[in-house]
Amino acid sequence: MSLSAKRESLARIHGRYQRAGRPHKQRILDEFCATCGYHRKSALRLLHRPLPTLAPRKRPGPKPIYDPAVLLPVLKVLWLESDQLCGKLLKAALPDWIEHYKRPHAPLPEEVKEKLLAISPAQIDRRLRPARVGVPKKGLAATQPGTLLRHQVPPRSGPPDTSQPGNVAVDTVAHCDDTPAGDYVNSLTFTELFSGWTENRAVWNKASHASLAQLRELEADVPFERTAFHSDNGSEFLNWPLHEYLTGRPLKGPWTRSRAYRKNDNAHCEQKNWTPVRQLVGYERFGHPELVAPLNTLYRTWGRYHNHFRPTCKLEKREKQGGKTVKTYEKKPQTPYQRLLASPEIPEPTKARLRAEHATLDPFALKKDIERQLKNFFTVLGNLNRESMKT
Numbered sequence: 001m002s003l004s005a006k007r008e009s010l011a012r013i014h015g016r017y018q019r020a021g022r023p024h025k026q027r028i029l030d031e032f033c034a035t036c037g038y039h040r041k042s043a044l045r046l047l048h049r050p051l052p053t054l055a056p057r058k059r060p061g062p063k064p065i066y067d068p069a070v071l072l073p074v075l076k077v078l079w080l081e082s083d084q085l086c087g088k089l090l091k092a093a094l095p096d097w098i099e100h101y102k103r104p105h106a107p108l109p110e111e112v113k114e115k116l117l118a119i120s121p122a123q124i125d126r127r128l129r130p131a132r133v134g135v136p137k138k139g140l141a142a143t144q145p146g147t148l149l150r151h152q153v154p155p156r157s158g159p160p161d162t163s164q165p166g167n168v169a170v171d172t173v174a175h176c177d178d179t180p181a182g183d184y185v186n187s188l189t190f191t192e193l194f195s196g197w198t199e200n201r202a203v204w205n206k207a208s209h210a211s212l213a214q215l216r217e218l219e220a221d222v223p224f225e226r227t228a229f230h231s232d233n234g235s236e237f238l239n240w241p242l243h244e245y246l247t248g249r250p251l252k253g254p255w256t257r258s259r260a261y262r263k264n265d266n267a268h269c270e271q272k273n274w275t276p277v278r279q280l281v282g283y284e285r286f287g288h289p290e291l292v293a294p295l296n297t298l299y300r301t302w303g304r305y306h307n308h309f310r311p312t313c314k315l316e317k318r319e320k321q322g323g324k325t326v327k328t329y330e331k332k333p334q335t336p337y338q339r340l341l342a343s344p345e346i347p348e349p350t351k352a353r354l355r356a357e358h359a360t361l362d363p364f365a366l367k368k369d370i371e372r373q374l375k376n377f378f379t380v381l382g383n384l385n386r387e388s389m390k391t
Contacts, residue, residue, distance in 0.1 A: 006036045014051045066115060072127055074101075074112060075119075079128055081367045082310065083279065087121035087128070092311040092333035100362050153238060156230060156256040156265055162314075165194040165345050166227030166253075169269035170215075172206065172236055173277045177285035185286035185295065186236070187277045190218055191269045195339035196312045197222065199303045200276045202295040206236040212245055223340055223350050229255045232266055276302060281374070288384040291377070298373045305366040307336045308358055314339075 001009075009032065017028045033043050078097050079090060094116055101108055108116075161167055173187040174180060183205045190199045199218050203210035219226055229246060231237035238257065246255050258265035280302060281295070311333035319326045337358060340346050 001036055006038075009036055010046055011051060014047060017047045066119065066123065066127070068127070070112060071115060071119075074108065074116065075124065075127055076131060077101075078116075079124075079131070081364060083275065084132075085310065087124035088313060089311045089333050090124055091119070091121045093309065093335075096309055096335075097363055100364055152243065153255055153257045155259045160193055160230065160268065161228070162193045162268075164227070165192060165224040165340065165343055167193045167230070168226050168228065169193060169230045169266055170237065171232060171266055171269040171273060172234055173273045175281070175284065175286040177283060182287065183289075185289075185291050187281075187295075187299075188214055188236075189269055189272050189276060190215075190222075191272050192222070192224060192336070193268050194343070195224075195336040196314065197224070197307050197336040197340065198272050198276055200299040202292045202299065203236075204289045204292050206234070208236065208239040208241045211236050211239075212241050215242070215245070223354050224346060227253045229253060230257070230266065230269075231255075232258045233260065276306065280370075281377070284381070286381065288381070288388070290384060291381060294373070294377050294380060298370065298377060301366060301369050301373060304357075304361060305363065305370060308361055309335060309363040309366070311335050311338075 013028055013032055017025055017032075020028060029040065029043055029047070032038065032047070033040055036043070038046070078094065078101070079085065082090060082093055082097060085093060098108065098113055098116060160169070169191050171189045171191075173189065174184065175186065176182075176184045185202050185204060186206050188201045188203060188211060190201070191197070199222065201214040201218070203214060246253075264270075276299075280298075286295070312335070313333045314330050316328045316330050319328070334342075337354060340354060341351055
């Protein structure tokens, strides 16, 4: 018999036992011991003392300081609008986001604002646990080796330099659904390793001239001077137009490539293929060249949103301790914008331009603009797919 059933049986016979005479008490006691399996001495102790109250036990530990009815709705909005950051990164992003929260929403009371700024990353994860979403399927790797220039571009030896701005890594994401056959849109990911500044651009079919055009545009827009260039062995990077551009310019920088079967050689850029690309536009096939322009517009908006308002956690050092590798990350995550402002290598005019741009941006407005552009993009994709099926 379960403990709850024993308590119910005790509650039923307790009053009857207290009112009964001696002969009747003996029969009630026998019945209670036979039903619940108690020893007679234990049953007598339960029947002679007052009936325990069935009030719920108080929760052990200190009283909660975060009222779920007040804090959780605000925290959930900030988490969703920041593209579901983990607790540690959301904690670092909260000061910037709370500053802009009052514009599209009702102003936050000071008490709620103070509690949001004081909440720990672990508490954020606990509060948001019911809202976590599943992980979608993985995409395909569609890198085709560019063999003509493999001997002209040396492979990287050792870890990259992430202590100064300017070291750029690039990679490609294929929007081919479940087959790489035919023509489709590809996304180029450009990542600066010191700050984590990330830009994405769409090209049609990995054309060399399109990749070069996007690289030229990005070099003119990004707030740092490129000092090194690292790519994988795909033909969209190992081609003669890009080789002439990188080696023929007055200010040359080292150009390295990943080693064969060593995907981790480009890890800083590979990890950026998830949030800016897969989490944003998914895994569908983009098999129409008309999608390149709206996708690039979306990527430009997303770049401002990510680089100014989404903190990242940077690895500071890696040590071997016995048979284990111990990694030490920076204590406070920062946005790429904050890292560039803190770098002495970035000139003051560039920092002033960055501050002026940051003052005009609102993360909630950028997020709303991204959602609008995503809706329009997939509407265009659906219309193009239906037209192609008719023909």
